[in-house]
Structures are given as structure tokens and as C-alpha cells.
Amino acid sequence: MHININQAELISICPDPVIAINRHGAISVFNPAAENLLGYAADQVIGTMNIREIYPGEDEARKIKRLMMDAELQGVGRVEGYETYVLNSKRERVPIRLSAAVLMKEGQYRGSVGFFHDMTRQKVLETSLLKQSITDELTGLFNQRHFYVQVAREMVRTSRYGGELSLVCIDLDGFKRVNDNLGHLEGDQILRQIGNILTDGMRGSDQAFRYGGDEFMILLPSTSLDEALLLGNRVRELFNSECVYSPDSQSGNGIVVSMSVGVSNSAGGDPVDYFVKKADMAMYNAKQSGGDCVKSFAG
């Protein structure tokens, strides 16, 4: 079937933004989808604006041209699926995926034409999926997977730049009885409450994680063992003042939940597992001492 449509119409109805430039970078084609993406009218940009003004910097515009042209970079006169940003008329960054081809005439470079696929929705989705993959759904804290990534990162940072890294390990005492006697929903409510306590009581650089079940970790960069002990104790006291089943409250139904807290410390360079194990052993020591207390790892 032959469709009778000219090139200008084709470009005009193309749902992807199409921008063509001459060999100096001056914009010569700017279709309606490009107007939507960037917030300029075609007659504001055609012949007056240079493509460099749309990219976040001159370097980026140059890089894209090099990718298309440079044989050493496998440039074959086009670039496909290149992810970058453009700046709209409000100078906001808009994520795009660019496919572009050079325009040659009689062996001479005459400019290029690019399809600027809007990636805003995908980026929002990616960010939300990434957040989901590192977040514990019930408490809103980071999860165990993210914990190990962050401990390794902070361990390297500490050994490189100096200072101390501390870790607070928290395990609930008597939590099973809540589930067994009052049901899982009540148990969940306590875990959520701990999520709030750990989120509200932290410095910007501190990070709280739900390690699993009723166990939590707080990673404290640039923090001494004594400071970490103080923080662990503050969290324990906050829990006791807020939780209706804590030793300090009078719930009257005989169910008591408290926190066993262990603290460890490192100057960086330790194996991650050893650092975590030290905090875990200190927590176990707190539990063996009757719970509702804070201990540090001696050694």
C-alpha cells in the first residue's frame, strides 16, 4: 500500500520529538513533539537557537557528535539509545534517550537529525523500583540487602578518610509473645513504631535498617563507640516511653517487650561480617543479661 505523505508531515506527526541541526549546531527542524518536550515554540528556536543550549553543557553536545562521528568509538554516523538529559525552557533537566544520525552531502558533514525520546516516566518508575528494592515495606526502613551495601561502602570510606564507624544492633525481647497472644497485626504495629523511632531520632548521615524479623541495625559514620552507646540507649528509652508493652508502661496484660542493644565499632578495614558479628554478639550479651539494656563488644 502506498501512503501519500510528505516528509514535513511525517516529521510533524511523529510522536517522538525530532530536532535537526545544521553543521554549526543551529536548529533547523523542531517538530510539535519537541515543542511539547522542551516548552519552546518552533519559531522561537529554528534558526536562532543552537543545540548546545538544549544540552546540559557544551561537553555533552560535543560528546554526542564524537560518538556519531569518531570511527575509533565505533561511530558509524549515528548513535542509538544514548541516555542523557536536555534542558527545557524552564531550564529543568528532562531525561531522554537519543537516537541520532548525521546528515552527509557529497561527503561533507551537513548536520544531524535526532529523535529525543522522553524518559521521564521510565525514570520515575526506575527510581520507585530502586527505592522498593532497598526498602522494608512494613517499617519504611532500609532492608538487609541495602544494609550490606552501605556497611561495605562506609567501611571503605572510614579506612580511606579516617575516623570511626559504629554499628548498633537491636533485637526485641519477648516479641514472639505479642504475636502469639495478641496477633500478628499488633506485632506489626510495634515494628512500625520502631520504624518511626529510628527514622525520627537519626542524624542525616545515620542510617537505620530492618535487618530481618524483629532485628534492626543503625549504621553511624564518624561516630565513636561511646557516642553509639548513648544513641543505643536513647533509642531503647524512646521505645520504652512509646510502646504500650514496654517495661516502663502498665499495659496490664502481662506482655512485656523491650530492646536488647549491642554496639560495635571499627576504624575501617575490618571484614564486614566481623564488624556485624561484633554488634550481634554484644546484642546477645545484652539479651543474656536480661534484656532491656545496651552492651558494647569488648575487644
Ligand SMILES: Nc1nc2c(ncn2[C@@H]2O[C@H](COP(=O)(O)OP(=O)(O)OP(=O)(O)O)[C@@H](O)[C@H]2O)c(=O)[nH]1
Ligand atoms: N508481627 C510480625 N512478626 C514478625 C515479623 N517478622 C518476624 N516476626 C516474629 O518475630 C518473632 C521473633 O521470634 P523471637 O526471636 O523468638 O522473638 P522474641 O520473643 O523477641 O525472643 P528473643 O529474641 O529470644 O528475645 C517470631 O514470632 C516471628 O514470627 C513481622 O514482619 N511481623
